[in-house]
Amino acid sequence: MTPNSQLLTGAQLADGTGSALRRADVLISDGTIAAVEPPGTLSHRLGRDLPGRDLTGLVLAPGFIDAHSHADNAPLLDEPDTTKIRQGVTTEVVGNCGFSLAPRSTEHADTLPAFLERLFPPISYTWTNFHELFARTDAAGHVTNHCPLVGHGTLRIAAMGMAGRTADDTALAAMRAALDEGMAAGAFGLSSGLIYPPALFAGTAELRSLAEVLGGDGIYATHLRDEGDHLLESIDEALRIGQVAGRTHVSHLKAAGVANWGKIGDALTRIARARHLGTPAAQDVYPYTASSTMLTSVLPADFLGAGAETLIARLGSPAGRAELRAELGGRDDWDDIRIATTASHRHEGSTLHEIAECTGSEPVDALADVLVQERLRVAMVHFSMREADLELALADDHTMIGSDGLPPGTGGKPHPRLYGTFPRVLGRYTRERGLLHLPDAVRRMTALPARTFRIPGRGVIAPGNAADLVAFDPAGVRDVGDYESPARRPEGVRWVCLAGRTVVEDGNYLGGKHGRRLTPAP
Structure with missing residues (x-):
């Protein structure tokens, strides 16, 4: 064993597969999981002088994967963004809802910052394409691992500004070329946010054309065109686009507005039907009945x-x-x-x-x-959903967990999901309400998003995978923040390990930037 080895003992293992909790010891070495064996086996075989960590009373799980994050700007902040790592999240899928920080064209250089500042804190833009953006963020460093998507809204701004019209052939060719560059740079797929300008002016044909760039084996993640009155039609549209891309991911599935409560069952049926017909499709959910986004989304489309x-x-x-x-x-x-x-x-x-x-x-x-x-x-924070719909969506076997928190660094009173999403699932919906069994709750936070987004070497505690791990108290893990005081760290997340390095101890972040930008698995 190398000097960078450590033996984890005493924990119950939730390995990410959904299998029942079991006692096991885990050996980590040089940033990876070297062995997972029954208690006592490794210490007997390797000797008792191996550095160890006693996790008795805790559950050991793969580091959680936030399937829907807006922390694209986190590497560029002056202070480390600890909102996710303290929840046990070690990997984030960013670039969601059509918002990515690249590309940025010369013709519309000022338009992208002006638009993104409705949601993101001010950023000094020094890049034009994804290769340049990733070079900047990689140099700045990551607190968690990042898996970036290419945002359709950003593609459209680069090609045609905020124009409320159909893309012509020239604009469409520019968007396709920029998407291709992003994928070559290491992006994981294409995202859209079809309630936001200028993306809301795009037709299905535009999005299907862009989906073609993914080659029939990519992922299309979408904030649907309508999560209220036209929820079901919007899911149908998403599935048609995802069929071209290869896989469909519905972001933060919900039924918004009293008149639409009760539609979640039909929505899940449509997504399941697509899977049955051969198009992989899934969704993420955040465990709250209020949404949050830019206030301009309240305005009528003709204003935007x-x-x-x-x-x-x-x-x-x-x-x-x-x-x-x-x-x-x-x-x-x-x-x-x-x-x-x-x-x-x-x-x-x-x-x-x-x-x-x-x-x-x-x-x-x-x-x-x-x-x-x-x-x-x-x-804004918008209270528009009901608990019964949330629980129905959360209980579906193909639902993963996404925080959908506002980009870090804005201050104010952001939605508490930024600070408490994952502990809330484990506390309120698993331990207290019994909606999920703990091993399955962990699966939704680990193996399911890892497989869906093709995140390499993560999601399951198995030899050869990265030693991204979290240990939590199953009897005490919970979210603490609320809408009046959201910026409160959760309780019960005791230890977080990123690539074999301890980054959270007893809920305290130890500093540094030890994550990295990942690239998709083949």
Whole structure:
């Protein structure tokens, strides 16, 4: 054994496959898992002077994989982003919902930063393509492993700005070429966010054309075109696109809005039918009944086909306000829309209804005022789902777990899922409610996303795999943060190991950047 070997003893093993918990000792050496054997076998064979760690009373699992992250910017932050590693997450799939940090074209160089600042904190863009972006982030270092996707929205901005029209042949060729460059640089697949501009102006044919670049064996991950009234039709569209790509992944599956509660069963049936017909398809879920995204997503589509300055001017004009009132005046969920973060940090934690009452205005005007004052840099939390639908989606065998947290570094009062998603599944939905058995809950966080996204050497505790591991207290693991005080680290995640190196001890992050950007398995 090398000097970098360590023997883990005493734990119950949840190996990622969904098999029953079992007692086993795990030997890690030079960043990989060297052996997994019955208790006492390894120490007897190798000698008792081997450095060891006693994990008695804990469950040892593969490092969790966040199937839906927006931490693309994490390597570029001044301070390490510890929101995921303290949950036991060692790998994140980033570039979701059509938002990737590349490509960035010369023609629309300023458009991408202006758009992404509605969600991401300000970033100094020094790259144009994925090879350059990855060189920058790799040099900066990663707290967790990253598996990047290519964002369709970013492709569209690079090719045609925020234009609210169908892509012509020239723009489509540019998007295909940029996607091909991203895949050659090491991206894992294509993502889309079809409620966001400019992606919402793309037709199915555009997305199928891009999916062709993946060669029939890639993955298409999508924030559906509609998660409410047209949920089922949107799933059908996603599956048609995914059939061309090779595999379909539905991001943060939900049924939003009271009128749509109860549709999750039909949604899962459609996805299952696609699998039966030969197209691999799955979904991720976050364990909360509120969503979170940029506040501009509340605006009607006809407001969104323009750049930031044009939109701000329209929202501030009497004519624009009149149009907005005409289109949104019938909404009655203003008390369900809570401001999460703003550029100035005003209004954070307040609902649009509360802001309207304080200012003596109508909620539609409060919406427009906040967007104008903050120059569109506003994120929200939206309470729009019901618990029964969430539990039905979570219980499906093909559901994995994604945090879908806001990009780190925005401050404010972001959705608590950024800090507590994985402990919440293990605590609330596994231990307390019994919706999932613990080994299967771990499978959804490990082997299932590893197989779905073809993440190499991770997801199962087996010899030869990377020593990315987490040990947690099954009786005490839980999320702590709520919507008023979200930035609270979870409890019960005792130890996290990344490539054989201890990075979290007793819930405390030990510092440094020991993750890396991964590339897809063949």
